[in-house]
Amino acid sequence: MDVVDLWTGRRASALRASLRMTNEAFAAHLGAAVRTVATWEAKPDMVLSATMQEVLDSALKSAGEDVHRRFAMILGDTAAEPVVRSTTRPAPEAAVEASQQAWRKVRRHLTEQGIDLAARTADLYDADLRIDHMPALSIPAWLPPQPVLLDEVTLRWNESPPKPRLTGREAEARTALPLRSPGNAFANYTSAIRYLRPPALFENRSSYRLLDVDWSGGRGVMTFGLSTFFDKLDVGEVLAHEAGVADLSGDLTWKQLPYRSLLGDAFDLSNRAVNPGISTLTIRRDTTTGEGTFFLLRRDPTQVTNGRHYSLLPAGEFQPASISPRSLAVDLDIWRNMVREYAEELLGQPEHDGSGGTPVDYEVWPFYRDMAAARQAGSIRPFILGVILDALSLNAAIATATVIDDHVFDTLFRDRVTTNPEGEVITSLGKDKSIHGLPFDEETVTRLVTHEPLGQTSAACLTLAWTQRAVLLDLD
Structure with missing residues (x-):
C-alpha cells in the first residue's frame, strides 16, 4: 500500500454525504466550523490542512462498511479500500469503464423495469398520496x-422565480454520476446521458417551471417561470437512477435513497425545477351513443429518454415553440402546446422543437384555426384534471382530457399517421382491430392500468378521467 490519499474538498464532501449528515452535523462531528465545511462544498479541488487530514482520516477509518x-461509489472508485492506493487497483481507464458500465446497467434496468420500479418506489410514500393504486402521487391542493x-x-x-434548492450537483447525487475520465465524474446527469446513452431526441430547450397551483373557487390559477428541460432531468433522473441502484441491490428503502431524502417534500415547488409535461387523454366521442374511444403511443426507447411503454396521446413538455423571447409569452398557453403536440404526434407534422428563432403564427396556421374553431363551437372540449407526479422521478405532468365529437375528429385527423418520431400510434390491443381507437370503458381502462405497460402519469391521468367520465362525456 502507498500513502493515504490527500483530503480535498471533494473527498471531504463525499464523506459527509456518505455519513448522511448535514453541513452542521458534519462540522460538529469533526469539531470544525460550519463555514469550513461549506467551503469544502464550494471548492472541491482545495487541499485541506494537515490537521484536518488527520481528523478526516480518523473519521473515515472509524466509519462502518456501508x-x-x-x-x-460517490468518488467513482471500484477499489475495496477507497482510502488508500493499492498496487492491485485497476488501471484508471479500467475504473472509468467499470463505472460507465455500471451506470448503463442501471439505465437498462430503468428502461426495462421502470413501471414496476415506480410502483415499488411509490410504496415508500404515504398511501393517501397515491392516485388510486397508480405509481403516481398528488395532493388535494393539486387536484x-x-x-x-x-x-x-x-x-x-x-x-x-427563486432559484431551486436542488440542481443535481449536490454530493448526494454523485452516486448517480459515472466517471468521465480518471478521477473526474460527469458534472451532471444530462451530460452522462448525452455521452453514454443519448436518445435521438435530446435537446436542452426552454421549459416552463411550475411555481404555484390554486384550484379554489372552482377555477384554476397556475403560475410559471422560466427553466430548461435539462434542469428538470438533472434532478429527476438522479432520483430515478438512485432508486434503480437500490432496487438492483435488493434494498429499495429510504436508507438507500440519500438524494430523495435530501429533497424532502416532493410537493414543495421551491425544492427543484418542476417543469411539467402535459399528458392528454384524447377521447373521440360518438355523438349518437355518447361512448368514447381513445389512443395510445407505444414509445420507442431509442428515440426518447423514457421509452418502452405506452403513454397517452398526445404528451409532451410544456415549453415555448421557439427561442424567440416573444414565444415565452405567446406560448404560455396549455391549449397551444396541446395543438402543437396533436399536429406532431397524430398528423406527423414537423415538430416545433423550441430551437427555431421564429414564433409560431397561430392565426395563419390552418390546423390551429380549425381546432380553435371547433373548440369555440363546443365540438372540442379540453379539461384539466390536475397535476400529478411520477413516483420514480418525481417529474410532474398536467393531466388533461380532450373530448372531440366524432365528426370533427374524423375530419381533423383524417390523415392520422401510424408512427411518429417518438413511437407507434396504437388504436387497439391484441387481435381487436379498430380505426377509431380503444374503447373508453371499464374493461379497457382496468386492463391498461393493471396489466399493460402504461406509463405512470398516463395511468394516473386515465384513472382520473375514468373517475370523472360523467362530466367529460356529459352523461348526466
Whole structure:
C-alpha cells in the first residue's frame, strides 16, 4: 500500500454525504466550523490542512462498511479500500469503464423495469398520496374536485422565480454520476446521458417551471417561470437512477435513497425545477351513443429518454415553440402546446422543437384555426384534471382530457399517421382491430392500468378521467 490519499474538498464532501449528515452535523462531528465545511462544498479541488487530514482520516477509518461503500461509489472508485492506493487497483481507464458500465446497467434496468420500479418506489410514500393504486402521487391542493374546462384556467408569469434548492450537483447525487475520465465524474446527469446513452431526441430547450397551483373557487390559477428541460432531468433522473441502484441491490428503502431524502417534500415547488409535461387523454366521442374511444403511443426507447411503454396521446413538455423571447409569452398557453403536440404526434407534422428563432403564427396556421374553431363551437372540449407526479422521478405532468365529437375528429385527423418520431400510434390491443381507437370503458381502462405497460402519469391521468367520465362525456 502507498500513502493515504490527500483530503480535498471533494473527498471531504463525499464523506459527509456518505455519513448522511448535514453541513452542521458534519462540522460538529469533526469539531470544525460550519463555514469550513461549506467551503469544502464550494471548492472541491482545495487541499485541506494537515490537521484536518488527520481528523478526516480518523473519521473515515472509524466509519462502518456501508459508509466506506457509499464513499467509494460517490468518488467513482471500484477499489475495496477507497482510502488508500493499492498496487492491485485497476488501471484508471479500467475504473472509468467499470463505472460507465455500471451506470448503463442501471439505465437498462430503468428502461426495462421502470413501471414496476415506480410502483415499488411509490410504496415508500404515504398511501393517501397515491392516485388510486397508480405509481403516481398528488395532493388535494393539486387536484380540482372535478374536471376544469381549460377556459376556466388562468396562467400567470413570474419574471424572476427563486432559484431551486436542488440542481443535481449536490454530493448526494454523485452516486448517480459515472466517471468521465480518471478521477473526474460527469458534472451532471444530462451530460452522462448525452455521452453514454443519448436518445435521438435530446435537446436542452426552454421549459416552463411550475411555481404555484390554486384550484379554489372552482377555477384554476397556475403560475410559471422560466427553466430548461435539462434542469428538470438533472434532478429527476438522479432520483430515478438512485432508486434503480437500490432496487438492483435488493434494498429499495429510504436508507438507500440519500438524494430523495435530501429533497424532502416532493410537493414543495421551491425544492427543484418542476417543469411539467402535459399528458392528454384524447377521447373521440360518438355523438349518437355518447361512448368514447381513445389512443395510445407505444414509445420507442431509442428515440426518447423514457421509452418502452405506452403513454397517452398526445404528451409532451410544456415549453415555448421557439427561442424567440416573444414565444415565452405567446406560448404560455396549455391549449397551444396541446395543438402543437396533436399536429406532431397524430398528423406527423414537423415538430416545433423550441430551437427555431421564429414564433409560431397561430392565426395563419390552418390546423390551429380549425381546432380553435371547433373548440369555440363546443365540438372540442379540453379539461384539466390536475397535476400529478411520477413516483420514480418525481417529474410532474398536467393531466388533461380532450373530448372531440366524432365528426370533427374524423375530419381533423383524417390523415392520422401510424408512427411518429417518438413511437407507434396504437388504436387497439391484441387481435381487436379498430380505426377509431380503444374503447373508453371499464374493461379497457382496468386492463391498461393493471396489466399493460402504461406509463405512470398516463395511468394516473386515465384513472382520473375514468373517475370523472360523467362530466367529460356529459352523461348526466
